[in-house]
Amino acid sequence: MRPPQTQIDHYHGAGLWGAETIDSRFRANVARAPDRLALADAPNRADFTDGAPYRLTYAELDRAVDRVAALIRARGAGPGDIVVYQLPNIVESVILFLACARAGAIASPLLVQFDGNEIDYVVGKLQPRLFIAGRFKTRDLAANAASICESAGCTLIRVEDLLAGAGAPAPIPPSGRDADDVVTICWTSGTEGRPKGVMRTANNWFVTGRNMVHGAALRDGEVILNIRPLVNMAAIGGSFMSWLATASTLVLHHPLDIGLVIQQIRDERVSVTFMPPAFFVSLLKDERVRAAADLSSLRLMGTGSAAIPAWAIDGIEREFGIEIINFFGSNEGTSLLSTPREVPDPAMRATLFPRFGRPEFDWPTFPPTRDFTTHLVDPDSGEEIEEPKRPGEMRIAGPGIFLGYYGEPEMTKAAFDERGRYRTGDLFEIAGDGDLARFYRFVGRCKDIIVRGGIKIAPAELDDLIAGFDEVVEAAFFGCDDDRLGEIVGVAVVPKPGRTVALDDVIAYLKSRRVAVFKLPQLLLTLDALPRNGLMKVQRDRLRDLARAQEAA
Template identity: 45%
Template sequence: MQLTPQDKVDDYTARGWWGDLTLDDWLQRNRREVPDRIALVDPANRTDLDGRPPRRLTWAQLGEEVDRVGAALLDCGLSKDDILTYQLPNIADTVILALAASRIGLIISPVAMPYRRHELTHVADTVRPRAIVTLATFAGFDHAAMALDVARDRDCRVLVTGGNAVEGTIDLDAHIAIADPARAAAYHDAQPMRPAEVFTIFWTSGTEARPKGVPRDQNQWIVNGQMVAEAADIGDAEVLLNPFPLINIGSFGLVTPWLMKQGTLVLHHPFDLQLFLRQIVEERVNYTIAAPAILTALLKAPGLLDSMDLSSLRAIGSGSAPLSPFMIEGFAERYGIEVCNIYGSNEGASLFSDARSMPDHSERARYFPRMGVEGVDWPDSVSNAMIQTRLVDLETETDITEAGKPGELRFQGAATFGGYWNNRETTANAFDAQGFYRTGDLFEIAGDGPVPRFYRFVGRCKEIIVRGGVNISPAEIDDLLAGHPAIREAAVVGLPDERMGERMCAAVVPVDGQQLDLATITDWLEQRGLARFKLPEQLVLLDALPRNAMNKVPRRELRELILDRPA
């Protein structure tokens, strides 16, 4: 399924930005060229996750398994351009499933394990998947039952992996056991996925009430792999540790350079600091990613890292919140590990401040390269060649070229998506008149010289709450709280938190005479199928919410009101 206009494909191909490769081409090359090299390593604690022993697969074994799973999906009735949603932990089977989908031309639209009926129903209604792949149960929750409930009355089947497939579901493992791998290869040869076709639909949140589907095609993922490999200086056959679920560009962004560089991908789930460090040491990891708060906490834990052999670890990617010079300097000076400052989104708006482009540690914490701007030269950068950025005054829509004046950062180019899935109105608002994607984030130009070379992050135009690196739409929670019988009106805001970046606070005006507490509200939201990570962690009772002239709740004013209240 191709969504990108052909004239754009032709233009970017002529420029050399896009080509004729797909992720499957890289996989097939790797199984031919380095068949005996270890390619994929399960979490060391996999037995605790789903009762199965952890696996280590060579590229030859991985290629065989991808073909076998691809054939099993065909046997289950899926075909090219069908959408496949999966809700799976970060295990080898998830990577294999994603690569099998690429092999036979499916579009994947994964969701997080904590998602419940509320979120999964929205995904199903938006992308209309032909199948949902999940475990029967995980961490005490019945995922198969939830998937069956969502799939009911929709043209969607539920495929269960990991055993215990219940009535009404399809036992995917049974189909994999008898599948003929040659069928997937033959199917691919007959109708291969083309580079310009959509491969993923990931989910993002903004100021709108519900998550939005972000389609990305194979070309965009190839470019992403090149950019990440450059920023992290990933070399051939290096070992990459992925501690996050394969559901967004941050985590899937490790899959592409892994394939590109014929390396080893080590998986981790759920995040456990001691196990994470143990994997770095035992697997001789060269590059990984981690939240800023985790990295800062590691440096502040007396002697914790000093007792470990971290000599293999060259670099760590981090983002989703501003980084501190203390943290970047600490890892470089104490352990010789460079931290790469990453700004990015599922839409493909990405900047990388790394050791090559920003050798000064203090500058790397505060600044990003001002990429794709005329007169600003980053001659050895893949990103600079394939993206364009501009800084725009939100009131006048004019370009900002002087330092120190905040404006909205906007992107276009080879890595940027073309529009939200099945959402024309939101797509129209997401791009400006010149075709640049509106990030909703405020930056300012920084640096010396007649043409300053850096951007500095200032804040967010949009109102998303970023809790532990995960975006949460406040409007989505507002809408649910509006249905509570004891609440007159409510709005949620993010409050600063040293460990998580932000925590959610619900500001509530109760119906006269009603008594409310935090537990009552969170229990009520859970009963409506809201994921636990979206639940408010603080409650403030007010007589009224602040309103502006348009009768909207100004969240910045509300946040200041809450922060100014006596402790």
């Protein structure tokens, strides 16, 4: 699984892709700073998974990667084979990522919230050699996947076996794979319903890493606190690649606990972190949180995945002297960011993004390159949009864009337009005339995707699952506004005559189908009929409006 040779030749020739791999960069960091702290578990690790917290230097981490890479090979996963793992944010999740790279295997991490419905699909799609899991809170993730792995002929390994044993592992032969081979398959929801496996190479990831270093002005030896699940762009691109690019210390956190975040920032002397908007609001509005906060080491916080209030950016920067960067990205490689260097005004930075990838503009944090382009296109006519205040779909081309969706050639083809640009499905507009013409403003999505706290959910998948629920004539899922998470899942139902359906009834049915908990609805609309357009497609935007009216009543 590699990009087309013409693309490889082009990006290598332009100096945008190189020969460095994930493993070679990590080995270079080990050689440069063997005694530097590389990884630190959250102090509450024992509360949500097995084992005491680890703290590993780069030299110790390198030995652990050697051991796990040898285990991967010994259990039958060779170069190019797929290894699926389902772990919370613990040091083993980073070790596995690096060990897969060293062994030449393809890493496919899963959210811990994935249940039998999602795991069965992923394992059936990928046919992985290994599935590695442990415990998360009260759920035994390994036991949960056991029958699925047995049916698929996939070897199941419990996470506690990864670092067991004494002595140095035998060296493994080089994998023979390079920076243009796929290294990860991460999972994103799509409008077609089922998750899609996003394939990225080491060179794709290094482009993201460079964007983080330049955009966030990262320094050597940062202390980075990661609170996002290490399964997709937000954490791998934001935290892991920043850590790898700067030989920094990566401090792990899971699940999100604002009090513990404050403690870790103080105790670990964290300098960089990426937080959801809810953290900013809590820090400014909750007197107990603010009183306990020692943020003297923190110089930079990134945010994204949901709208952040302008007053929150302004308040954090004024009160704590911390630089705030607003990110907009996706697993596929969408990469926009708004920093104080391009957008000094916090109110503007909350909603506007520089028009990177446009030859008419230069920006201090983004190196100009003709190989990265952004365009707005009318989703109906296909016309290129140049005038302000007219929404269009963001389309992007460049060396950081993903290779394609695993095993889905038609979906991959549909994801790109006739000029090879990725169709993001996100609506932006040029912000205005004059100086505002230099900026994009996010408008919404032209797809139906729900983004709950940064995790994408396809309502079409849930529509398919609820079709077997006998209490309703029809039902449809949609996104609802939420101040904390950006969006939550809503469901509209048309009950069968004489029946009454409650939200708990829908939740119980979906749980019986072993649906991941983050996909469960939190709001119910009861209707006589679902609103549809002339093509009989459910109007989910209309359902959102009805939910707003219900909440306001």
